[in-house]
Amino acid sequence: xxxxxxxxxxxxxxxxxxxxxxxxxxxxxxxxxxxxxxxxxxxxxxxxxxxxxxxxxxxxxxxxxxxxxxxxxxxxxxxxxxxxxxxxxxxxxxxxxxxxxxxxxxxxxxxxxxxxxxxxxxxxxxxxxxxxxxxxxxxxxxxxxxxxxxxxxxxxxxxxxxxxxxxxxxxxxxxxxxxxxxxxxxxxxxxxxxxxxxxxxxxxxxxxxxxxxxxxxxxxxxxxxxxxxxxxxxxxxxxxxxxxxxxxxxxxxxxxxxxxxxxxxxxxxxxxxxxxxxxxxxxxxxxxxxxxxxxxxxxxxxxxxxxxxxxxxxxxxxxxxxxxxxxxxxxxxxxxxxxxxxxxxxxxxxxxxxxxxxxxxxxxxxxxxxxxxxxxxxxxxxxxxxxxxxxxxxxxxxxxxxxxxxxxxxxxxxxxxxxxxxxxxxxxxxxxxxxxxxxxxxxxxxxxxxxxxxxxxxxxxxxxxxxxxxxxxxxxxxxxxxxxxxxxxxxxxxx
Numbered sequence: 413x414x415x416x417x418x419x420x421x422x423x424x425x426x427x428x429x430x431x432x433x434x435x436x437x438x439x440x441x442x443x444x445x446x447x448x449x450x451x452x453x454x455x456x457x458x459x460x461x462x463x464x465x466x467x468x469x470x471x472x473x474x475x476x477x478x479x480x481x482x483x484x485x486x487x488x489x490x491x492x493x494x495x496x497x498x499x500x501x502x503x504x505x506x507x508x509x510x511x512x513x514x515x516x517x518x519x520x521x522x523x524x525x526x527x528x529x530x531x532x533x534x535x536x537x538x539x540x541x542x543x544x545x546x547x548x549x550x551x552x553x554x555x556x557x558x559x560x561x562x563x564x565x566x567x568x569x570x571x572x573x574x575x576x577x578x579x580x581x582x583x584x585x586x587x588x589x590x591x592x593x594x595x596x597x598x599x600x601x602x603x604x605x606x607x608x609x610x611x612x613x614x615x616x617x618x619x620x621x622x623x624x625x626x627x628x629x630x631x632x633x634x635x636x637x638x639x640x641x642x643x644x645x646x647x648x649x650x651x652x653x654x655x656x657x658x659x660x661x662x663x664x665x666x667x668x669x670x671x672x673x674x675x676x677x678x679x680x681x682x683x684x685x686x687x688x689x690x691x692x693x694x695x696x697x698x699x700x701x702x703x704x705x706x707x708x709x710x711x712x713x714x715x716x717x718x719x720x721x722x723x724x725x726x727x728x729x730x731x732x733x734x735x736x737x738x739x740x741x742x743x744x745x746x747x748x749x750x751x752x753x754x755x756x757x758x759x760x761x762x763x764x765x766x767x768x769x770x771x772x773x774x775x776x777x778x779x780x781x782x783x784x785x786x787x788x789x790x791x792x793x794x795x796x797x798x799x800x801x802x803x804x805x806x807x808x809x810x811x812x813x814x815x816x817x818x819x820x821x822x823x824x825x826x827x828x829x830x831x832x833x834x835x836x837x838x839x840x841x842x843x844x845x846x847x848x849x850x851x852x853x854x855x856x857x858x859x860x861x862x863x864x865x866x867x868x869x870x871x872x873x874x875x876x877x878x879x880x881x882x883x884x885x886x887x888x889x890x891x892x893x894x895x896x897x898x899x900x901x902x903x904x905x906x907x
Contacts, residue, residue: 496521498518498522498523498557499557500525500527501556502526502559538582556579556587557589558590558608559614560596573606576606585633589629593613609628659719663692665693666694668700669767670900671869671898671899672692674690676688677893678891679889680891685718687706687715687757688718688893689706691726703725704760704833704895705757706759706837706891708805718757743807758805759806760833774824774829775825778797780799782803783805784839785799787855787856793860794832797821830898831896834894835890838880839851841880843884869898876894
């Protein structure tokens with residue numbers, strides 16, 4: 413017979429205690445329990461061997477303090493072994509034979525725990541979050557079988573579902589099947605509408621049907637939970653996409669005659685943003701300002717700081733600042749916004765002069781603050797722009813030191829030029845087994861190969877990132893931002 417845990421079987425501990433007392437009477441006489449030398453010897457022997465209760469266990473205080481008048485405690489069932497655990501909440505009406513038939517149908521790998529009423533059942537369920545005692549364990553039930561009784565038995569003013577609602581509030585993960593009589597079919601349907609998985613009429617139900625209904629209810633609860641999580645994930649994904657669109661900038665390059673391709677990949681799994689940031693704007697004087705940067709570290713704090721720096725940079729550009737003055741002010745923003753003095757940010761800024769003619773050469777000013785130098789792409793192999801005039805990363809040195817300067821580097825740009833700006837996540841990926849990194853030289857060769865294959869713009873950037881990940885043996889762990897800016901005689905293209 414499967415274990416039912418309903419407390420109706422003889423108490424094993426009580427029987428063991430009676431047998432122990434019988435043996436004590438046989439060995440020491442009836443006065444051994446009352447007192448005297450024999451009683452003292454019996455108590456010492458029991459203390460030494462643990463006879464009379466489990467060895468090493470502490471005495472269990474009686475709940476009411478008076479063993480003569482107290483009711484026997486209900487045995488606590490062992491819920492660890494069975495594979496299918498059912499909490500049966502009985503009503504005062506008949507149903508014992510049905511539940512016994514259910515236990516037989518479920519087999520020895522299942523366990524029923526039968527309680528009288530919802531109040532007693534709630535004592536076996538975890539309390540609302542934060543109100544339980546630390547370390548207290550509760551039985552792990554798979555489903556609940558709730559006997560609603562007959563509608564005529566309901567108290568005045570009750571719809572009969574108060575207990576069901578409390579069960580669902582306390583244990584929303586459990587599948588619930590309700591039982592009622594033929595007159596309570598409407599009550600059963602209302603229970604399903606309130607959150608139960610199924611309802612059955614007691615008169616038309618046997619052990620096999622009830623067992624199937626319980627197992628079906630558990631599987632349907634799992635399916636409903638999976639569907640709920642899927643819907644939540646889809647909604648969260650849509651919200652994240654909207655949030656990312658607002659956090660990532662929209663380059664303002666109208667009238668610049670430039671093609672602008674950007675790619676952004678956070679290094680943290682499922683993250684919206686990383687510490688990398690970028691932006692590009694054209695000011696009324698015809699100049700184009702482009703920035704790409706990287707806040708050290710990984711996490712939401714670094715991502716938030718990157719967004720703050722990007723917004724501050726755009727604001728300062730529209731306020732008319734550029735060059736050394738802009739970078740000094742941006743460092744002050746970093747110093748006030750960072751969570752610790754160890755946080756710094758690398759940055760690369762390019763300021764394109766207003767073009768003098770349709771086909772004439774152009775020039776730009778390059779500012780590096782501890783950041784990798786861009787690649788200048790041409791008909792031949794890519795060229796790494798000089799970095800000998802690079803200054804320190806923002807926040808690494810105080811602004812009032814003589815070393816904290818960022819001098820501009822004048823760069824000439826031939827017609828049809830292309831500039832590739834990137835963060836160090838693109839060049840710090842590994843190359844095969846071991847610890848060699850791709851580095852800037854490896855990136856130059858990789859971009860040259862893809863250019864030779866006829867790739868350009870978005871296809872060039874995407875294929876380059878894909879090969880870097882392939883060489884790394886998987887996704888890159890650091891944030892990656894890549895910008896490809898190129899002179900384009902056609903209308904501006906954003907990719």
